[in-house]
Amino acid sequence: MFEILFDDHFQCVLATPLPCLEHCTCQYNQKNEANIFNCSGPQRTTLPRSFPRYTNWIEITESNIRQLCGNYPYLQREAVNVTRLNLKRSKIRNICDNTLLSLFSSNIKWLNLAQNKLKSISNKFQSSSNHLNTLWLGGNPIQCGCDMTWLIDWLGKATAPSGAKLVQDYQDVICGPGLQAGTPIWKLDRVKMGCFPQHLPPSTIIILGAFGGFVVLGFVVISLVYKNRILVRWIVYKHFGKLVGVDSPENLDGMEYDAFLSYRYVSDGEIYSGAELTS
Numbered sequence: 001m002f003e004i005l006f007d008d009h010f011q012c013v014l015a016t017p018l019p020c021l022e023h024c025t026c027q028y029n030q031k032n033e034a035n036i037f038n039c040s041g042p043q044r045t046t047l048p049r050s051f052p053r054y055t056n057w058i059e060i061t062e063s064n065i066r067q068l069c070g071n072y073p074y075l076q077r078e079a080v081n082v083t084r085l086n087l088k089r090s091k092i093r094n095i096c097d098n099t100l101l102s103l104f105s106s107n108i109k110w111l112n113l114a115q116n117k118l119k120s121i122s123n124k125f126q127s128s129s130n131h132l133n134t135l136w137l138g139g140n141p142i143q144c145g146c147d148m149t150w151l152i153d154w155l156g157k158a159t160a161p162s163g164a165k166l167v168q169d170y171q172d173v174i175c176g177p178g179l180q181a182g183t184p185i186w187k188l189d190r191v192k193m194g195c196f197p198q199h200l201p202p203s204t205i206i207i208l209g210a211f212g213g214f215v216v217l218g219f220v221v222i223s224l225v226y227k228n229r230i231l232v233r234w235i236v237y238k239h240f241g242k243l244v245g246v247d248s249p250e251n252l253d254g255m256e257y258d259a260f261l262s263y264r265y266v267s268d269g270e271i272y273s274g275a276e277l278t279s
Contacts, residue, residue, distance in 0.1 A: 019052060020037070020052065021037075021039070021048065021050075021051065021052075023039065023041070023043060023044075024037060024038060024039040024048070024051075025038045026038070026052060026055075029057075032057075034056040034057050034084075035052070035054045035055055035056045035057070035081075036055075036056070036057045036059060037051045037052060037055040037057065037058050037059070038059040038060075039051075039058075039059070039060050039063075040059055040060055040061045040062050040063060041062060041063060042062065042063060042064050043063075043064075044060055044063035044064065044065065044090075045063070045064050045065060045066070046065060047060065047065065047068060047072065048060075049072075053080075053081070054081065055081060055082055056081050056082060056083060056084065057082070057083070057084040057085075057086070058082055058084065058085045058086065059086045060085075060086065060087055060090060061086055061087070061088045061089050061090060062089050062090070063087075063089075063090040063091070064090070064091050065087070065090045065091065065092050066090075066091050066092060066093050066094075066117075067092065067093060067094045067095075067096075068092060068094070068095045068096065068099045069094070069095075069096035069098070069099055070096070070098065070099060071098055071099070071102055072099065072102040072103075080107060081107070082106065082107060082108060083107055083108060083109045083110060084108065084109070084110040084111075085103070085108050085110070085111050085112070086110075086112045087111075087112060087113055087116070088112045088113070088114050088115055088116075088136070089114075089115045089116065090116055091116060091117055092113065092116040092117060092118060093116070093117040093118065093119070094118070095113075095118070095122065097122055097124050100122055100124045100125070100128065101124065101128060104124070104128040104129055104131065104132075108132070109131065109132060109133040109134065110132070110133060110134045111132060111134070111135050111136070112135075112136040113135075113136060113137055113140070114136040114137060114138045114139045114140070114169060114172075115138070115139035115140070116139070116140050117140065117141065118137075118140035118141070118142065119140075119141055119142060119143045119176065120142065120143060120147070120148060121137065121140075121142065121148070121151065123150050125154070126150060126154050126158075129158075129166070130161070131161065132160060132166060133160045133161065133162060133164070133166075134160065134166070134168055135158075135166050135167050135168065136167075136168055136169050137155075137167055137169065137170075137173050138169035138170075138171075138172030138173050138174075139169075139172060140173070140176075141176025141177065142173065142174070142175055142176055142185060143175070143176055143177075143178060144175035144176075144178060144179075144180040144183070144185060144188060144193075145195075146193065146194070146195035148185065149188065149190050149193070149195045151173070151185045151186070152185060152186055152188050152190065155167050155170040155173055155185060155186045156170050156186045170186060171184055171186070172184075173185050173186070175188070180193070
């Protein structure tokens with residue numbers, strides 16, 4: 001551990017050995033001014049349940065963790081100084097939501113989950129990772145079904161509190177084996193996949209509702225017109241018959257009618273038809 005002493009003329013840095021856990025190394029990175037706790041290697045199969053309180057960075061790479069499940073309350077209680085967690089290439093296949101919430105409620109600002117075996121990514125990243133500054137997710141064999149389409153918008157648009165892009169390697173987050181294999185997730189097309197959002201924006205709901213209302217109204221109008229087609233034909237003749245050169249029914253054959261319902265008249269190759277009620 002490093003201790004810094006000051007006086008009026010100089011600054012002295014005293015280095016003392018850092019206590020550490022078995023099979024792990026603890027060292028001070030002077031460039032980044034960080035105490036690094038490193039438990040990397042294939043012998044590591046779980047996330048350590050404890051580590052030195054002075055730890056700033058946790059490095060657990062090239063391991064066999066496979067699954068991260070369970071609560072890790074010490075991340076909030078003991079690891080108050082930990083701001084960086086590197087789990088790259090640890091063969092992680094699954095991360096439970098309760099573990100993610102433990103990570104996201106800690107002081108960790110930098111999280112690397114790249115090149116693991118994750119087939120899905122919880123949407124908790126979307127709702128609970130607001131405090132992260134940097135996130136790495138590329139190189140995982142994501143199974144691109146409809147439950148993963150939330151990533152299409154989130155990967156490229158998610159921002160850190162500073163306003164910078166959150167997912168540093170979003171272009172490397174691609175679909176694993178399957179119909180979309182090798183396709184960057186942010187380039188997927190929901191419609192071509194047959195996927196639609198479960199929760200539509202209010203504006204879209206209003207537009208769709210209005211459109212549906214017009215369709216129903218149109219169907220009702222067409223049905224009424226069809227059922228009352230004789231009356232409609234009479235109204236059309238009454239108002240527009242003379243405009244298109246159609247004579248009144250009485251003038252077609254020179255006879256008068258007490259009740260005229262419809263007629264059909266052929267003259268010089270033109271067909272006239274109409275409907276009218278007369279007394």
